[in-house]
Structure formats: C-alpha cells, structure tokens
Amino acid sequence: DAEITQSPRHKITETGRQVTLACHQTWNHNNMFWYRQDLGHGLRLIHYSYGVQDTNKGEVSDGYSVSRSNTEDLPLTLESAASSQTSVYFCASSEQGRPYEQYFGPGTRLTVT
C-alpha cells in the first residue's frame, strides 16, 4: 500500500547543530509539504514543493531549508538548531488538482536542548 513515512520519529539535538528530518512518500504525489505543530498554533506551513527542483517558503520558513531531487522525498534541514524549533514536525503530500486528498506522515518530535 502507498504510504508516507518520516524519520526519525524522535530526535534530541543540541543548539547550533544541523539536523535533517526525512520524509518519503510512495504515492508519486507532486505536492509535498512540511508543517510544524505547536500548542495554541495548530499546524503552520514551513516549506512546500510542487515537483522536482521546486521549493517554496511557507509562513514560518526562517531557519529551515528543503530540497527536492526526486518525487518521493522532501528532506527538511535545520541549518543551526534553536530551542524555538522544538516542535512536532509533519510531512504531507497531495496530488496536483486533487486537494481533497491530503495525506500526513506520523510526525517527528524534535527537541533542541
């Protein structure tokens, strides 16, 4: 069955370190998204991609980057982790023109100490 996976599921890192969170989907979806979930804020969009080599900034993109070298993967990199980036991160994918089909990964809980 098609799915969307994230790794690691839990990560503890120190301030200033570079961290990469992986997202992999097997639906062959063009659209992929990264959100962060914080209490009182719901989910906020970090970065998104509409296809290979395409990346775009969301509303909370400072301190994060993404790259899209193939259809299946959209890794999220924290260049220099900060305590304010302690959060739960969700990856999602959808098909172009079918916004009623949105699938989310299980999430990565990141703690920056």
Added chain:
Amino acid sequence: GEDVEQSLFLSVREGDSSVINCTYTDSSSTYLYWYKQEPGAGLQLLTYIFSNMDMKQDQRLTVLLNKKDKHLSLRIADTQTGDSAIYFCAEVLVSNTGKLIFGQGTTLQVKP
C-alpha cells in the same frame, strides 16, 4: 486574509452528539477539511466539503457549511470514547494548491 478559528475544548458524554465549530475568513476557500489527531499520532483526514456544498454526511459525521457566515461545523452523532482526540479544521485556497491553513484544533473529551 487567511485565518481559521476554533474553540479549544469540548466535553461530552458518551452517546451524545458533539458539535465542533470553526470560522474562516477567506471567502475564496475551495475545500474545507476536518482532520482528527489521536494522542501521539499524525493527522487523519475525516472528511472534506467543497465550497459549493451546504452539507455533507458520512456515517456518524455531518459537515455543515454556511458560506455567508464563513462557518463550518462537524457533528459527530452517538459520540464514543474512541472519538476523543483533537479535531482540526483546515481550508485550502484555490490559488494555493494543496497548502492547508489550519485552525488551532479543538480537543474533544468524551466521558463514559
């Protein structure tokens, strides 16, 4: 502007109906969604409604959309303890393919 508002908490007794409300501000929204998040889990798409519809029913779930008031509601009939979770409403704008704007989430507590 883009903003989605929800009340933060709702408590009901098992067997009662639950109604979770949401307001949005962008009249150009095309699809509106309800997601369920159980503790420690990801988001599960419960249902969605297209903006030209007023109502959608799916088993125990009924979605009502009032476009004039920009109000969306999710009614869960015969609420069960397994329905305890956080419920998020979200919208997607026609100009932002697939980008979801989420509310803060409503925690539904179902008491036995």
